[in-house]
Amino acid sequence: MTKSIRMLITLLVIVCAILSGRWVWNDYMHSPWTRDGRVRANIITVAPDVSGWVTKLDIVNDQPVKKGDLLFSIDQKRYQAALDQSKANTEIALYSWQLAKHKYERRSELSRQKAISVEDLQSSRISAEVDKAKYDLAKAEQESAQINLNRTQVYAPVSGYIINLNLHQGNYVGQGKPVFAIVKSDSFYITGYFEETKIPLIHLNQKAKITLLSGGKPLTGHVVSIGKAIADTNTQSNGQLLPQIQQTFNWVRLSQRIPVDIKLDPLPKGVQLSAGMTATIHLAQH
Amino acid sequence: MLQAVVLGGLEFSPLVVYCPIAFLMSACTRFVLHRLDWHDRIWKVAWFEVSLFVCYLALTVYLLGGRFSQ
Numbered sequence: 001m002t003k004s005i006r007m008l009i010t011l012l013v014i015v016c017a018i019l020s021g022r023w024v025w026n027d028y029m030h031s032p033w034t035r036d037g038r039v040r041a042n043i044i045t046v047a048p049d050v051s052g053w054v055t056k057l058d059i060v061n062d063q064p065v066k067k068g069d070l071l072f073s074i075d076q077k078r079y080q081a082a083l084d085q086s087k088a089n090t091e092i093a094l095y096s097w098q099l100a101k102h103k104y105e106r107r108s109e110l111s112r113q114k115a116i117s118v119e120d121l122q123s124s125r126i127s128a129e130v131d132k133a134k135y136d137l138a139k140a141e142q143e144s145a146q147i148n149l150n151r152t153q154v155y156a157p158v159s160g161y162i163i164n165l166n167l168h169q170g171n172y173v174g175q176g177k178p179v180f181a182i183v184k185s186d187s188f189y190i191t192g193y194f195e196e197t198k199i200p201l202i203h204l205n206q207k208a209k210i211t212l213l214s215g216g217k218p219l220t221g222h223v224v225s226i227g228k229a230i231a232d233t234n235t236q237s238n239g240q241l242l243p244q245i246q247q248t249f250n251w252v253r254l255s256q257r258i259p260v261d262i263k264l265d266p267l268p269k270g271v272q273l274s275a276g277m278t279a280t281i282h283l284a285q286h
Numbered sequence: 287m288l289q290a291v292v293l294g295g296l297e298f299s300p301l302v303v304y305c306p307i308a309f310l311m312s313a314c315t316r317f318v319l320h321r322l323d324w325h326d327r328i329w330k331v332a333w334f335e336v337s338l339f340v341c342y343l344a345l346t347v348y349l350l351g352g353r354f355s356q
């Protein structure tokens with residue numbers, strides 16, 4: 001074999017290597033894909049609006065629930081007593097107002113006959129109006145007590161699945177303190193954390209292919225939002241509200257990751273999704 | 287299009303798996319060339335082998351990159 005042919009073969013392989021190396025680099029670095037994708041879902045935390053002992057628990061962990069289903073009940077006795085008290089107060093206020101109104105009507109008649117002074121008449125009118133306001137206040141308090149009593153029954157705010165239920169009958173629950181969460185049905189979506197260098201390749205409604213770590217057929221979807229902000233440590237302030245700027249001396253800096261949300265198309269049968277699962281995302285290129 | 291590789295619950299970057307595969311292919315080629323005694327006929331063997339490795343890597347990425355798993 002002549003030397004020129006030997007050289008030609010090696011040079012051909014080198015040219016092939018340059019071209020294919022460039023292709024691999026572009027495929028890896030400049031195509032919109034990421035291994036850093038997570039399955040997410042809308043999570044609703046359930047917190048009682050009134051405090052008390054849990055008297056009845058109608059659910060178990062991971063149970064599917066429909067919107068409006070009774071989840072648990074809180075001891076009603078205190079709230080029932082408060083409502084009864086409010087009702088009695090409303091009744092007292094009503095009778096007081098009726099009495100004051102009656103007095104004012106009588107004094108109006110007497111005033112026409114010039115039997116009482118104008119001051120007496122005005123005094124009885126104002127007294128009737130004060131009693132009317134007291135009646136309105138008592139009615140509002142009664143309504144508030146009724147709401148508190150109604151809120152001792154905690155209903156599912158959405159349809160979904162109960163998550164992380166550590167609540168038991170007899171536990172004391174506090175007002176506004178979450179006791180468990182509900183994962184909303186059919187609310188699963190994917191968030192991909194793409195390098196900022198790849199963001200120019202991503203646009204809304206771009207088709208996406210999602211491969212779960214658990215394997216199976218790839219899922220499909222489309223981009224619905226591209227994150228418009230991520231946290232910046234340089235924006236933190238010290239005690240004097242002066243910006244704390246991080247000193248950097250690195251030669252190599254990592255690109256930031258921007259969250260991109262992907263809405264899933266209807267799922268194929270048999271696909272089990274759990275919020276938090278890992279996914280690889282490929283976006284279609286045009 | 288690159289595909290993450292899952293082995294026993296561990297997820298690897300695709301190149302972490304594709305590089306050893308390309309390396310093995312290069313080693314096999316080297317072995318075959320030695321067996322056939324063609325090794326001496328190649329001009330700048332080191333350049334040739336490194337270039338071949340890159341070509342094999344691209345081929346592995348192309349074939350195993352999930353392009354055909356629709």
